[in-house]
Amino acid sequence: MVNVLRIKIEIKVYICFTMNRYYSLFLIMLLLVGCKQTLQLKHPESIACTEEFIYVSNVNGDPSAKDSNGFISKLYKNGAVCENQFIARLNAPKGMCLVGNTLFVTDLDNVAGFNILTKKQAFNFDFSAYNTQFLNDICWDGEKMLYVSSTDMNEIFSIDLYMQKISSLNLKDSLSGTNGLCFHDSILYIVEMGNDSIKGSLAQVSFKNKQATFSRILNHTGILDGLFYCENKLYFSDWQTNGNTTKAQIHIFDLQTKTLSNFPLDKSYNGIADITYDSLHHRIIAPVMEENKIEFWKLN
Secondary structure, three states: OHHHHHHHHHHHHHHHHHHHHHHHHHHHHHHHHHHOOOOOOOOEEEEEEOOOEEEEEEOOOOOOOOOOOEEEEEEEOOOOEEEEEEEEEEOOOOOEEEEOOEEEEEOEOEEEEEEOOOOOEEEEEEOHHHOOOOEEEEEEOOOOEEEEEEOOOOEEEEEEOOOOEEEEOOOOOOOOOEEEEEEEOOEEEEEEOEOOOOEEEEEEEEOHHHOOEEEEEEEEEEOEEEEEEEOOEEEEEEOOEOOEOOOOEEEEEEOOOOEEEEOOOOOOOOOEOEOEEEOOOOEEEEEEHHHOEEEEEEOO
16 A cells, blocks of 8 residues: 555646656747747848947937937847847937947947946947037047947047046038048048038048048049948948938049949838948948948958
C-alpha cells in the first residue's frame, strides 16, 4: 500500500514538473513574440552607426516644434529594429554624431549627449542665448571640438568638450540655410539648403595653421542636406532634381579632380536627408525622411 501511494505521488510530481516546464517554455515563447517590434520610423532625419548598431533620429512631425514626441531608434546593422524608442521625449532631433560611447544629437535650441550603453544623458548644451531654434547637423573633429549648424541663423557653432564652451564661427554673412557638416583633415565641410532665391552650395572652413578660413567649393547646387567624406570624395544629398522636390539625389564631388557626379540610385526617393558612411560595410546609410524608412547603398 505504501509503495502504491509513493508511486502515485511520484507520478503527480512528474506530471506537475512536466506541465510547469512546458508552461514556462510557453510563457518564454509568448514573451519573445511579444518583444519582437516592427520598425516604426517617423520622419527619420539623421544616422549614426557603430560596428553593431544603427541609430536613427526621428523628428516625428513639425521639425521646429517643442512637442516632446521626437525620438531616437536603435537598429541592428541589417536594418531590423532593436528598439524603436531607444531615447524618447525629445522635440525634433536631427543631426547626430558619436564620440566614444556618447551619442550627441541636435534638438532645436539644444545639443544633448547620451551614453549609448546606459541611455543616460551625460551632456546638455543650451543654445537659447544664441536665439537659434533650428540647430541641424553636428560633427566631431576627432579631438575635442564639436561643430553644429544653425539653419535659421545661417551660422555654425563650435562646442569645446574639454572647456564645455559654446562659440560662434561668425559665418552668418557667408552662409545660406546652413545644413550638413563633416570634418576631415583640419577642414570642416558644409552644405547649405539655400533659400527662396538661391540654391544651396558646398563650402569649407579650413583650420590649418590654426586659422579659420572660409571658402566656397560649388555654388548654387541644390537643396542640400547630409554630407560625408570618403576616399577623397564628398558625398552629399540633395532634396531635388531639376526643381522636382519629390526626386532626391546624391552628389559626389571629387576633391582631387574637382568634378561633380551623381551616385546611381535604383529609383526615385522623396527626401533623402542626413546620409552617413558605414565604413565597416563600405556603404551609404540614408534616412528617407518623407517615406519613413532608411536605405542602404553599397559603394564601389
